[in-house]
Amino acid sequence: MQQNQNDKLMEKLVSLCKRRGFIFQSSEIYGGINSCWDYGPLGVELKKNIKEFWWKHMVSWRDDVEGLDASILMHPRVWEASGHLDSFTDAMVDCKQCKLRFRADMVQGTRCPECGGELTEARQFNLMFKTHTGPVEEDASIVYLRPETAQGIYVNFLNVQKPSRQKIPFGIAQIGKAFRNEITPGNFIFRTREFEQMEMQYFVKPGEDEKWLEYWKNQRKSWYDLLGIRGEKRRFHQHSPKELAHYAKAAFDIEYEFPFGWQELEGIHNRTDFDLKRHNQFSGKDLSYFDEGTRERFIPFIIETSAGVDRTLLTCLVDGYTEEEVKDETRIVLKLAPHIAPIKVAVFPLVKRDGMPEMARNIQAALRPKMPVFYDESGAIGRRYRRQDEVGTPFCLTVDSQTLEDQTVTVRERNSMEQVRVNLDKLISYLENRLQIQISI
Numbered sequence: 295m296q297q298n299q300n301d302k303l304m305e306k307l308v309s310l311c312k313r314r315g316f317i318f319q320s321s322e323i324y325g326g327i328n329s330c331w332d333y334g335p336l337g338v339e340l341k342k343n344i345k346e347f348w349w350k351h352m353v354s355w356r357d358d359v360e361g362l363d364a365s366i367l368m369h370p371r372v373w374e375a376s377g378h379l380d381s382f383t384d385a386m387v388d389c390k391q392c393k394l395r396f397r398a399d400m401v402q403g404t405r406c407p408e409c410g411g412e413l414t415e416a417r418q419f420n421l422m423f424k425t426h427t428g429p430v431e432e433d434a435s436i437v438y439l440r441p442e443t444a445q446g447i448y449v450n451f452l453n454v455q456k457p458s459r460q461k462i463p464f465g466i467a468q469i470g471k472a473f474r475n476e477i478t479p480g481n482f483i484f485r486t487r488e489f490e491q492m493e494m495q496y497f498v499k500p501g502e503d504e505k506w507l508e509y510w511k512n513q514r515k516s517w518y519d520l521l522g523i524r525g526e527k528r529r530f531h532q533h534s535p536k537e538l539a540h541y542a543k544a545a546f547d548i549e550y551e552f553p554f555g556w557q558e559l560e561g562i563h564n565r566t567d568f569d570l571k572r573h574n575q576f577s578g579k580d581l582s583y584f585d586e587g588t589r590e591r592f593i594p595f596i597i598e599t600s601a602g603v604d605r606t607l608l609t610c611l612v613d614g615y616t617e618e619e620v621k622d623e624t625r626i627v628l629k630l631a632p633h634i635a636p637i638k639v640a641v642f643p644l645v646k647r648d649g650m651p652e653m654a655r656n657i658q659a660a661l662r663p664k665m666p667v668f669y670d671e672s673g674a675i676g677r678r679y680r681r682q683d684e685v686g687t688p689f690c691l692t693v694d695s696q697t698l699e700d701q702t703v704t705v706r707e708r709n710s711m712e713q714v715r716v717n718l719d720k721l722i723s724y725l726e727n728r729l730q731i732q733i734s735i
């Protein structure tokens with residue numbers, strides 16, 4: 295019963311995303327391509343707001359983290375050094391009968407979960423996408439689409455540290471696409487083959503790594519608090535020795551309770567000096583750091599925070615989606631935190647006459663330089679409110695006959711549906727306060 299409702303919730307979300315222009319299946323007119331998704335007008339705004347908020351929290355509001363935008367294609371030796379060529383694999387099994395392929399840890403027993411056919415022995419399957427640079431497809435021209443953004447940071451450690459004159463401890467942050475040829479993608483945008491990551495690598499003195507791991511766990515927890523994701527739906531999961539990635543000494547996932555169960559939202563890892571040591575060794579370039587205070591030279595340890603943009607966006611949608619009964623009708627509300635909502639304010643003339651549309655257009659023009667604002671004059675006012683509730687717009691303003699007399703508008707708040715009249719000359723500051731605009735701009 296509960297499972298049924300959870301499946302329905304995902305179906306409703308996928309349908310809302312399509313209907314209202316958040317997310318569409320990629321290449322839909324050709325029948326779509328498995329696990330690839332396109333972000334439409336509202337999806338792209340929401341995604342941008344999430345990324346900007348991450349960037350503010352992790353880079354702009356701090357002195358000790360610098361930004362980077364490294365290229366997706368890197369020297370193939372990077373992936374030898376990082377261990378991805380050897381170890382970035384999933385064990386998979388094939389069904390001998392229906393030919394479907396599964397991750398070995400996802401099937402129980404030796405029979406195919408789809409048709410009951412016999413399964414092959416498990417084989418290792420590398421998750422990196424391969425391609426070629428230049429006109430000749432030969433082994434020497436093989437390159438990989440990066441499976442994580444982190445390596446672009448490690449190989450640029452000194453390139454960033456020197457001009458920025460950062461001293462350890464300090465971090466480098468990056469947002470960008472990553473690609474993994476996942477055997478079992480699914481659950482909408484939860485696990486896809488092309489996705490975006492928001493990663494930060496914090497370089498610390500060996501011996502201080504455990505302290506900084508705790509520090510970053512707390513920082514990341516507060517980011518999700520500010521993002522408005524319910525605390526009771528989140529938890530930390532500590533990796534057991536068996537779960538630890540090849541590079542990690544300790545790792546915590548921030549997990550969220552999705553309709554399909556508790557799943558990883560972000561990984562926070564103590565990567566030790568593994569990455570820099572390996573790049574040091576494979577490139578032959580000295581990547582050690584000289585501490586002028588203590589006159590010591592060492593390879594820093596790295597604490598990593600690694601979040602998925604698409605997974606965070608899905609979390610915001612799942613966490614915010616609510617259905618309420620109002621006057622015998624179901625009201626769908628996307629309770630997004632105001633500072634990430636794609637549209638901040640919608641402006642409506644009550645009717646399409648008596649100067650109300652002109653007045654509403656003037657208000658829209660005054661708000662536009664400050665916040666994303668949407669104008670709508672079509673349909674009954676109740677329907678216009680519902681349309682905005684469904685996409686998470688925190689405020690709707692209605693211009694009515696009183697507006698023309700006393701220069702006040704009705705401001706309706708999305709969650710409570712409460713309405714207050716606000717004077718036009720106080721409107722911008724009223725909205726900026728209530729929209730947490732200080733963290734959104």
Ligand code: GAP
Pocket residue numbers: 441442443444474476483484485486487488489490491493558559560561598600601602603604605606
């Ligand atoms: N650099 C470390 C690293 O990449 P990870 O746990 O493999 O660690 C970090 O990935 C985050 O990237 C995950 O917590 C998730 O949010 C996101 N992610 C990973 N694989 C993904 C996929 N196939 N689709 C969408 N997001 C993914």
